[in-house]
Amino acid sequence: MFDPDFSFCPNCGSPQLSKLIPPDDNRERQVCGECQTIHYHNPRIIVGTVPFIDGEVLLCRRAIDPKKGKWNLPCGFLELGEDLKTGALRETEEEAGVHPQLAGLHTVYSVPELGQHFTIFAGRLSDKKMDPGHETLEAAFFRLEDIPWDEVAFRSNRFCLKALARDLEAGSLSTHFGVYPE
Numbered sequence: 001m002f003d004p005d006f007s008f009c010p011n012c013g014s015p016q017l018s019k020l021i022p023p024d025d026n027r028e029r030q031v032c033g034e035c036q037t038i039h040y041h042n043p044r045i046i047v048g049t050v051p052f053i054d055g056e057v058l059l060c061r062r063a064i065d066p067k068k069g070k071w072n073l074p075c076g077f078l079e080l081g082e083d084l085k086t087g088a089l090r091e092t093e094e095e096a097g098v099h100p101q102l103a104g105l106h107t108v109y110s111v112p113e114l115g116q117h118f119t120i121f122a123g124r125l126s127d128k129k130m131d132p133g134h135e136t137l138e139a140a141f142f143r144l145e146d147i148p149w150d151e152v153a154f155r156s157n158r159f160c161l162k163a164l165a166r167d168l169e170a171g172s173l174s175t176h177f178g179v180y181p182e
């Protein structure tokens with residue numbers, strides 16, 4: 001299980017942190033014995049797009065760990081102050097240098113044990129121009145039947161791409177929900 005506990009209180013720097021169930025709560029939290037701050041650890045949201053045009057999808061080969069060298073959808077952590085669509089477009093611009101038109105929420109894939117939730121929008125491209133950023137070794141278009149599945153970085157990405165393949169075959173986009181490891 002993912003353990004995000006602090007060694008020092010981020011509020012006052014004290015090492016006097018203990019695990020206890022605060023009054024009116026129902027689960028253990030890290031509480032500072034010095035400044036009494038209760039530290040809540042909440043899940044993180046990953047946003048991105050699955051950019052597609054003419055039955056092909058754009059994937060990026062990761063220049064950074066984890067999974068360096070593997071193919072990935074353009075996605076990353078939502079920033080404070082951003083809405084989901086803005087974050088998805090920012091990550092897509094940063095990693096692939098493309099500007100898709102969002103065509104609806106496509107995949108929500110949760111990995112509870114890591115506290116991560118992937119939120120991927122379908123991104124319709126109007127051309128194949130791209131300009132990958134420094135977190136990307138290269139970007140390339142793949143016909144869905146040619147996707148190198150063993151080289152796709154994360155199960156969330158495989159889930160999304162397989163769902164998109166079914167959607168395009170059926171001729172209409174829909175929204176898909178998945179939970180790791182189901």
Ligand SMILES: [Zn+2]
Nearest residue numbers: 009012032035
């Ligand atoms: Zn403190």
